[in-house]
Amino acid sequence: MLNAPSRRRARFKQVLLVSAAIGLGVFTTGTWAGDASAGATLFKQKCAACHTIGQGDRVGPDLKGITKERDEAWLKEWLKDPAAMIASGDPVAKKVSEKYPMTMPNLGLSDQQIDDLIAYMAQDGAAGAQSSAAGATGSAAAPAAAATEESAGSADKGEQLFTGETSFRNGGPSCAACHSAAGLGGGSMGPDLTSTHGRLGDAIVTWPEAMAPMQPIFSAKPLTDSEKADLLAFFKATAADPNQSSGGPVGMLLGLSILGVVALGAIVSFVWRRRIIAVREPMVSGTGRWRR
Amino acid sequence: MSDVIFVGFPYVAVALAVLVGIYRYRSDTFSYSSFSSQLLENQKLFWGSALWHYAVVLILLAHFIAFLLPPLWGGIIGGPLRFPLEALGLILSLVGFVALGWLMMRRFSTRRIYVVTTRMDWVVVGLLLFQMLFGFVISLSYRWGGEWFVSSTAPWLWSLVTFNPKPEYVTAFPFLIQLHFFTGFLLIALFPFSRLVHLVAFPIGYLWRPYQRVIWNRAPRPGPGFRTS
DSSP, X not given: OOOHHHHHHHHHHHHHHHHHHHHHHHHXXXXXXXXXXXXXXXXXXXXXXXXXSSSOOSXXXXXXXHHHHSOHHHHHHHHHOHHHHHHTTOHHHHHHHHHSOSOOOOOOOOHHHXXXXXXXXXXXXXXXXXXXXXXXXXXXXXXXXXXXXXXXXOHHHHHHHHHTSSOOTTOOOOGGGTOOOTTOOOOSSSOOOTTHHHHHGGGGGGHHHHSTTTHHHHHHSOOOHHHHHHHHHHHHHHHHSGGGOOOOSHHHHHHHHHHHHHHHHHHHHHHTTTTTTTTHHHHHXXXXXXXX | OHHIIIIIHHHHHHHHHHHHHHHHHXXXXXXXXXXXXXXXXXXXXHHHHHXXXXXXXXXXXXXXXXXXXXXXXXXXXXXXXXXXXXXXXXXHHHXXXXXXXXXXXXXXXXXXXXXXXXXXXXXXXXXXXXXXXXXXHHHHHSOOHHHHIIIIIHHHHHHHHTTOOOGGGTTTSOHHHHHHHHHHHHHHHHGXXXXXXXXXXXXXXXXXXXXXXXXXXXXXXXXXXXXXX
16 A cells, blocks of 8 residues: 555655656657648548548448458558468458459559558548549449439440540540540550440549549549540440450551651652752762762 | 649759859850751761751750640640651651761761860750650550640649649659659750750741842941031
8 A cells, every 4th residue: 555645745746657658659640640731632632532431332342431341450551562461361461352343553652651551541531532522523423323324324435435536625635636446447555445335334424523643633623524424335235246446557657767868868868869960060060079 | 742743843944044044145156056066077966956046946946835725735635636746746756866877877977077066965866865755655665645745744734834843744644744744844944055056046936137248347438418417
């Protein structure tokens, strides 16, 4: 049994320790724990194409309450490298990969970014829910509105938007500037989109506003809801017949450019065949001395 | 890092080009020249130089129109002219590449040219050769450069012009394209330190100068009816 003064001293020590711990905790939280508002921006850039918070599953699961469902260490490891975690045989990761066939890509997040994202998700997306919903209007509610969108979208109009035959109303560039699909002769800066809908579903239509390097372009010049619906209808149609995709015109362009060089070389060597001597020639004609 | 390469470096490059360019013009006016080696060797020079300049001038023109007037260029390249224009660009870049290679060979193999070639000449001509090759590979493998330039590269460049830098337009681009941008600004940075200054010595005043001119090399003797001014 302790006497009163020593008890008081013990209590004082306890208080001191606890407040020091809290102080340290606050300090470290302030310095090291994630910043939810930075997380909100990151979520929009890196996650919103496949995940929602509280608006249902898309390519990946709805992340509402994910920080309560899984412990932080698991989430950190997962966000660092999903494929490695599945390969390591983690039972939860395995289950996730079975339920959602598209393996989450390694997003190359830094530890700070991971902390920010976890902090954001811990708030259930409260800080940025509105803006992320606004950024993905129409598609955020995709599961519920899928039926109406499907009937509204026209694959033909979608194809015209894709190739650039019809321009996007807000001035965004046509898909074909960078993508090809169904052998329509589009670009190769981005991947061929013929069968993308089969793998990723309706979420692909949110990618222009969510994924770099399209994100800055299409967040300034967003697609309208009806354009999104038309594009989805087009992608559904192409995914149904994925054999239409073609290798692209690389061989043809390469052949053409080599042919062009040879042809141009032939033309100039004919046209310019007397270029250097032509001026002097009349002046010295007949002498033969300066003739080349 | 991307801020350094896609914001800082372009500003540094243009600042160098302008400030050192002006300084060189004021302090060493007559060095604004290509230091032509035509007198030392003309035959090989003609084929290389003529083809190189036709190719690079047309290619630069396309880049500048796409940069200065993105809607106009987008309208041209977005239509049925896309394929022919892209093919023409590929042909020209290959012509430029071959012609520049030819000019490099000439500098190596002609002794009198070799001895008047500075280290900076080799640097510049090597960079130009790589830049031409990068451009060729990019437009072949990341199609269609003429189109995506308008909606990504042009806004990035304009964001720099308007001092509201938005590197995010290009930070996620493939490495080769970023390298093409970097080499481009590196060439701009080297402009005032090399023979590239002859770009602005283009004799544009030639177009409206008097067709005949009498230049005295000593003061004419004043006489009746002669006015000195």
